[in-house]
Amino acid sequence: MEETVAEQIGFYASKTGMADFAQESIKEGKRRILDSLAVMVAAVNAPPVASAKRLLRRWPTAQGSTVIGSDLKASPQDASLVNGIMVRYLDFNDTYLSREAIHPSDMIPALIALAEAFEASGEDLLKGVLVGYEVACALADAATIRDRGFDHVSNIAIGAAAGAAALLELDFERAFEAVNIAGVNAAALRQTRAGELSMWKGCAAAYAARHGIFSALLASEGVTGPKPIFEGELGYMKAISGPFNLPRLTPQATRILKTSIKWWPVEYHSMSAVEAATRIVSQIGRVKPEDVERVRVSTFKVSYNIIVKDPEKWRPKSRETADHSLPYITARTLLDGDIWLDSFEDVKMRDTAFLELAEKMRVEVDPRYDELYPEAVPNSVEVSLKGGRVYSEEVIHPKGHYKNPLTDEELRLKFARLTAEKLSPEELEDIWNMVMSLDRLRYVGYLMAPLSRL
Known part of the structure; x- marks a missing residue:
């Protein structure tokens, strides 16, 4: 019997590891994390970020994940929401263009928050990021959903669930259920991007990524989801995307190589x-x-x-x-x-x-x-x-497009310009070096420590 889409994603998330990834993919994963951190720092005081932080302060916790630019700790899903708004608010994070256009780095804050809460290593984080990118981008290759009234962040929810399952090293059954849970509530309406846009434009993907990692957390504790979530009588294909075949998920995680880094803060x-x-x-x-x-x-x-x-x-x-x-x-x-x-x-x-x-x-x-x-x-x-x-x-191919990519020096210039008011040159250097050697970092929390003091 042919595997369902959720089974394919669950197998990929549970069986793919660092030894499978192409070196170019690993390097681009590090560059996307650096790019995302810079954009997050620049948006640390954005209006919807401030609103979300005020909400978290009502129920403070001593443990959990770092909320960037504050002394706050929160559950990984709540920290992922606030930090995720930062990465998207300025419209300055990366892009993948296919049948659907998405911003796969919308998943990065959620996966960082999860990695910190579970005392995961930099290698664990990279695995989660590359799996998340591969899955979300493959879904973007598979179907256009905007013309059917649904927003691209639906792909982010499912990709984040897969990335979280990989990061947490869930077995196949639990990774499969993480996708089922994420898929059943993944639908987001395209009204987010129609007419006069609101603050929710910068919050929608963060909310989706939060849902994705929380789905994986529920699955890790034995919660099951409806199935077949994509092909079922009232499933994702029927309601949201239309029929599709999931393109092959590459063990080398090469879809990240076709994502583009923005040089200007625009759509x-x-x-x-x-x-x-x-x-x-x-x-x-x-x-x-x-x-x-x-x-x-x-x-x-x-x-x-x-x-x-x-x-x-x-x-x-x-x-x-x-x-x-x-x-x-x-x-x-x-x-x-x-x-x-x-x-x-x-x-x-x-x-x-x-x-x-x-x-x-x-x-x-x-x-x-x-x-x-x-x-x-x-x-x-x-x-x-x-x-x-x-x-x-x-x-035709602007600076930063994957066919006209930013050099490391240009990425560093973007990072420095975005963070100049918040990070000293020494702090920038430390963060840059930490991420570029992320596969040797024992604990992701070391990366977050300087970002809490902005």
């Missing part, structure tokens, strides 16, 4: 538009709206549907909407010459220069670009000035 489909806009600014200087006749942006259908078509994307009123708005992101880059964390402050969104430039902007879908996606994220930006001069730039 990934707009990344190449930012790079194109910066190239134009390098030629003509920062754009002044009064000098512009028109701006034309060419993109692809998936990009248009996610970050252009809603009226709210043309007049964003929240940070969450602005960093998911191709018109705003492109205009802001042309106006300022760059885009960074402060580009999404209220004063910037209300800026009359942006409003004036947006009025002169048109965004269109180029069918040629549809043919390149998801292996590329092509955008072109054309600025026509009064007087007749026209400047145009096209970018």
